[in-house]
Amino acid sequence: MSGPIPPAQPPPAPHHHQHGPLHPLTLWRRRHNPLRRRTDRLQCGIALGLLLLVPALGLVATFTVGDAAHRHYRATAEHQARTRHLTPAVLVHDAPRHPEPGSAEARKTRYPVPVRYTAPASAPAPASGGETRTAETDVLPGLPGGSTVDVWVAADGSLTEAPLTTEQVRGRTMGWAISAFLAVALTGTALYGAAARLLRRRNLAEWDARWAEVAPRWSTSP
Structure with a gap:
């Protein structure tokens, strides 16, 4: 086969195929x-x-x-701070003991136990000094009866949660x-x-x- 060799041609541009819906x-x-x-x-x-x-x-x-x-x-936090009060309460009987005393789980566990406390004088009561009431609150395991714990009491004399903190x-x-x-x-x-x-x-x-x-x-x- 004779004749001049044709000059080299640049390669064709690649074709990009798009699959699926376009962005x-x-x-x-x-x-x-x-x-x-x-x-x-x-x-x-x-x-x-x-x-x-x-x-x-x-x-x-x-x-x-x-x-x-x-x-x-x-x-809400300001209203709770004005209407809720921290009051001492006495355990009516011993709190249940945790199966693993001293463990990390025991330190986080709380048991509901009846406590006796005095409602504030502002709550409905027959005497101006307040009324002695009994309710349940969560306490640490193993606390003996007669122990004193602090509880939050609402304006109506019922037990309630602590007021909202700044972090909350x-x-x-x-x-x-x-x-x-x-x-x-x-x-x-x-x-x-x-x-x-x-x-x-x-x-x-x-x-x-x-x-x-x-x-x-x-x-x-x-």
Whole structure:
């Protein structure tokens, strides 16, 4: 075989095959593609809009809900501090013993035991000095009967929990603030998912309509 050898040609550009649905940002970069459908552009616009809107709304919801929760729990803590009082109480009988005395589990375990205490004078009572009452409270294992423990008493004379601490107020406030942000994020995700499903159904319906028009041309024998 004679003749000059043709010059070398550059290798063809690699073809990148895209599998599955296109990412919204990829769709936006290819917005000038003539093969893109109007629904593709709409889906891309919805995705970009939510990407910008959800963080902004999430921050607004975080600060709004967090501030409201902080005000509520702070007011609750102040009211509890004014209306609850620490009062000594006496165990009516021995507290149950833990199966493993001195263990880490025993130090965390509490048993409900009847105690006798005097309700504050402000609680409903036949005498101005208060009324002796009996109720159950959680105590350490193995405490003998007659031992004295401190209990929190509400304005009506019933046993109650200690007032909310600053750490508890802060923790509950942060919990509500984070929940508000997550609620906005999940709502945005759900809206995008619903819009994507509706647009996909529209694309399939349009595809079926187009195929119904051209199918007879492909299936008809010459």
